[in-house]
Amino acid sequence: KQEVTQIPAALSVPEGENLVLNCSFTDSAIYNLQWFRQDPGKGLTSLLLIQSSQREQTSGRLNASLDKSSGRSTLYIAASQPGDSATYLCAPLLNFGNEKLTFGTGTRLTIIP
Amino acid sequence: NAGVTQTPKFRILKIGQSMTLQCTQDMNHNYMYWYRQDPGMGLKLIYYSVGAGITDKGEVPNGYNVSRSTTEDFPLRLELAAPSQTSVYFCASSYSEGGRAQPQHFGDGTRLSIL
Numbered sequence: 001k002q003e004v005t006q007i008p009a010a011l012s013v014p015e016g017e018n019l020v021l022n023c024s025f026t027d028s029a030i031y032n033l034q035w036f037r038q039d040p041g042k043g044l045t046s047l048l049l050i051q052s053s054q055r056e057q058t059s060g061r062l063n064a065s066l067d068k069s070s071g072r073s074t075l076y077i078a079a080s081q082p083g084d085s086a087t088y089l090c091a092p093l094l095n096f097g098n099e100k101l102t103f104g105t106g107t108r109l110t111i112i113p
Numbered sequence: 114n115a116g117v118t119q120t121p122k123f124r125i126l127k128i129g130q131s132m133t134l135q136c137t138q139d140m141n142h143n144y145m146y147w148y149r150q151d152p153g154m155g156l157k158l159i160y161y162s163v164g165a166g167i168t169d170k171g172e173v174p175n176g177y178n179v180s181r182s183t184t185e186d187f188p189l190r191l192e193l194a195a196p197s198q199t200s201v202y203f204c205a206s207s208y209s210e211g212g213r214a215q216p217q218h219f220g221d222g223t224r225l226s227i228l
Contacts, residue, residue, distance in 0.1 A: 004155065034216060043117075043203055043219035044156075089155070100171065101217065103155035 002027045002094055004104035012110040013080060021075040021107045023090035028071045030092040034101065035064050035075050037086040044089065048075070080111045115139050119204050119220035126194045126227050134189040134223050136204030144207045145187040146171075146217065147179065149200040156203065162187055163209075194227045201225070 003026040013019050023033075032051045036044040048064040050057040050073070057064045063076040073090055087108045091101040120135045138145065143164050148156040148171075158171030162181040176198060178190045187206075191198060201224050207217040 036219075041221075043221045044205075044217075046216035046218065049216045091156075100158055100161070101156075103157075105153065105155045 002092060002102040004090060004092065004102050006088075006090060006104035006107050008107060009105065010108040010110075012112060014112050015080060015082060017080050018076070018078050019080055019109075021077070021088050021090075021109070023073040023075070023104055025071045025073075025090075025092045025102070027092075027094060028068050030068060030094055033064075033066055033073050033090060033092040035062075035073075036089045036091065038089060038106070039086050047088075077109075082111045082113050085109055085111045117204055117206055117218050117220035119202075119223050121223060122221065123224045124226070126191075126225065128194060128196065128227060130194050131190065131192050132194070134191075134202055134204075134225070136187045136189070136220060137185050138187075138204075138206040138218070139185065140206060140208070140218065141184060142206035142208045142218070143184070144209055144217075145181065146205045146207075147177070147187070147189045148203045148205065149173065150203060150222075151200050159189065159202075191225075196227050199225060199227045 005024045034049045035047045038044050048057045050064050050066045061078040066073045087106040089106040091103045117138045146161040147159040150156045157173045160179040162168045201222045203222045205217040205219045208215045
């Protein structure tokens with residue numbers, strides 16, 4: 001059974017800093033991995049989807065990397081802004097076809113103005 | 114473009130009551146999902162559907178039922194509400210074809226309390 005761990009559970013950094021969020025998973029035979037953000041009282045918004053054949057995926061100030069063999073992914077946020085404050089979740093997908101994502105419990109990020 | 118719409122946003126039920134959580138999407142996605150999110154826990158898959166008329170169990174299906182009669186709608190039914198079903202419920206959808214899974218899109222959730 002896939003287990004997903006996100007450390008730290010919470011993180012506070014001053015505005016403007018670059019930061020890295022970590023995600024580890026136990027079963028490395030994944031098809032892809034998604035990073036989501038969740039704002040309080042809201043649903044999840046997909047940020048990046050990185051295929052198992054990719055090493056990196058970028059969108060604006062966000063960069064996700066994937067090391068399948070070691071069961072790790074990182075989300076890099078450059079030049080953080082107060083609007084980046086949210087909970088960030090990673091979710092690897094084991095098999096194409098059943099689309100069953102396994103979610104971590106997330107990292108709650110606070111950007112201090 | 115509305116995306117994934119869930120109704121109601123909030124609901125309080127008494128133990129033993131039943132209700133249906135509604136979910137509709139306007140993106141012509143073939144896959145739809147129901148998750149629950151408990152405090153401090155990751156989202157857990159309840160049921161999912163790969164197309165109209167096809168549904169399958171996820172990780173925590175007990176106490177729930179689903180149907181998928183159209184591409185757009187995927188209602189979740191609680192038959193005999195129990196306190197353990199107090200949670201936030203999220204519906205999601207995605208498009209998958211040709212061996213390339215696309216991102217899942219989520220609704221804003223239904224906050225359900227069973228008292």
